[in-house]
Amino acid sequence: LLFAGVSLVLVCSLQERGALGFERHYHVTDPFIRRLGLEAELQGHSGCVNCLEWNEKGDLLASGSDDQHTIVWDPLHHKKLLSMHTGHTANIFSVKFLPHSGDRILITGAADSKVHVHDLTVKETIHMFGDHTNRVKRIATAPMWPNTFWSAAEDGLIRQYDLRENSKRSEVLIDLTEYCGQLVEAKCLTVNPQDNNFLAVGASGPFVRLYDIRMIHNHRKSMKQSPSAGVHTFCDRQKPLPDGAAQYYVAGHLPVKLPDYNNRLRVLVATYVTFSPDGTELLVNMGGEQVYLFDLTYKQRPYTFLLPKKCHNSGEVQNGKTSTNGVSNGIHLHSNGFRLSEGRAHVSPQVELPPYLERIKQQANEAFACQLWTQAIQLYSKAVQKAPNNAMLYGNRAAAYMKRKWDGDHYDALRDCLKAISLNPCHLKAHFRLARCLFELKYVAEALECLDDFKGKFPEQAHSSACDALDRDINAALFSKSDNAEDKKGGGPIRLRAPGRKDSISEDEMVLRERSYDYKFRYCGHCNTTTDIKEANFFGSNAQYIVSGSDDGSFFIWEKETTNLVRVLQGDESIVNCLQPHPSYCFLATSGIDPVVRLWNPRPESETLNGRVVVDMEGASQANQRRMNADPLEVMLLNMGYRITGLTSGGAGGSDDEDSSEGQVQCRPS
Secondary structure, eight states: OHHHHHHHHHHHHHHHHHHHHHHHHSSSOHHHHHTEEEEEEEEOOSSOEEEEEEOSSSSOEEEEETTSEEEEEETTTTEEEEEEEOSOSSOEEEEEEOTTSTTOEEEEEETTSOEEEEETTTTEEEEEEOOOSSOEEEEEEOTTSTTEEEEEETTSEEEEEETTTOSSOOEEEEETHHHHOTTOOEEEEEEOSSOTTEEEEEEBBSOEEEEEHHHHHHHHHHHHHOTTTTOOOTTOOOOSSOTTSEEEEOOTTHHHHHHHHHHTTOOOEEEEEEEOTTSSEEEEEEETSOEEEEESSSOOOOOGGGSOGGGOOOOEEETTEEEETTEEOSSEEETTEEEOOOSOOOOOOOOOOOHHHHHHHHHHHHHHHTTOHHHHHHHHHHHHHHOTTOHHHHHHHHHHHHHHOOTTHHHHHHHHHHHHHHHOTTOHHHHHHHHHHHHHTTOHHHHHHHHHHHHHHOGGGTTSHHHHHHHHHHHHHHHHTGGGHHHHTTTOGGGGSOTTOGGGSOHHHHHHHHTOBOOSEEEOSOOOSSOSOOOEEEESTTOOEEEEEOTTSEEEEEETTTOOEEEEEEOOSSOEEEEEEOSSSSOEEEEESSSEEEEEEEOOTTSOOOTTBOSOHHHHHHHHHHHHHSOHHHHHHHHTTOOOOSSBTTBSSOOOOOOOSTTSOOSSOO
């Protein structure tokens, strides 16, 4: 009987686990996304709702607000279960349930520089930490670390708290000011859900940092136990972090863009970081730019011309692609500059696409011909996902990126060109577009060498109007910038520093930046320039979708693998900052400037979708690109509803001036 009872319990447990696994696997699907609509508005706050947090089961939702209150909701029944003043004296920016506390302990961080711990059963604040000296922006917790949590604040510190040891103090885990100077601000942090030893941190600037908490603690323990721990010579320097405890990630084009952004008072700052459910990907909402996804397993360096020459290692060059220690760089910089594979090109046969992909490609070509650049990019991306080894698709998508000219498009085009060349070293258009991309990205010397290589490989194109035009552009740029030509060539270390604050960046920081890894995917359409708490999240247990808030009051949903925008919904009258998906259902909680929490789920097919659907997704995306590149007066007018002209649908900058006639290097797709 005992054996039978145990077996029955085991079977029931397995059935429950299987049902939960099935539920979580299929809880977000394409039809559900297409039916996503507003279910309810939870009212109770009197100020902006700056943070949301589901408990592990998904039956409770906590919110924090400018009104210094936290509310715990029953979201499934749209009820307010508890409301309490947190004791903070300023806006609440972060709220977290403490794991293994039975949803009894809630942690809040606020603009008063304080971190408070609350017991919800008695509605009391049981611990108050005042160790930070600037606004606390995020709290992070981890199931493997019970009674432990972390905070990120604008004093540049990441602090660790252990409620078992000391209720009045915390310890500094990471001090970013030791690396980046006193002006650096930590904005966000998160712990890897599959390996709680890894902590990701977003801060001022384009770099995102990944730390090994266990290595840091072991290093400090060994330093304390070392017999010579208190003995230092004049030249001795104790490293705050051990080698290998930190890894940086950055969108490869952003370091060189920093001077331009700073001149236009456009701030780059990571406003939110989060891991995929399986812990293999890191998603970053980059304030002042786009949303980026970094692959933590299959890493790639930013293309080598973005790094200092001292980091270049000679690798085997094949088909215009260099491999260094197993990491793909795409191109190779010799001591004298840029080089592609040697020898004259010969036309390589192209593998034919299946009929259904050929139709998609033709649709993309037609969109390109109609100057519908985003539509063309999305169709090419859809085809690339199904045929990832087709050089023509990459080359065509590169052409569309170059025509659209949104922020980061030329770098994505460059990546596509390099991919096309690696698949087909004789891809004429990809070679030429690569030279144009280098020029547009301000790598003028490299662009000249790339163009010279192109002329050598394709002598029949050497005197085409497109080549002549690019040659003139390059020479004009070299002439006008002759004073700093050496700085531009090879992407010197100055590009990895914050302009005007060169002395504040430590040598350790420089080394970590030079070793950064590049992104895998980029998601465009939203705008993130007004608030520094704007989130982006994975949606679905398999991370099938990406969601992000926006300054235009909408939130955007992309397919993760194709990066295609599939849905835009109006989530706030002003700005959507927070988006937190339910852990088990196709259920999304959002908040922003409005003093309400909104709940979204798939609406019944019998129900007419409400007016919150943004039908013109392309128009919304273009408006956000204008918003990101506008000066403060233009942003104010946009917020007042005035239409700003001056930027075309293709974004800032002039045309590439490429000849599209037969027999020349063509701009149009293949």
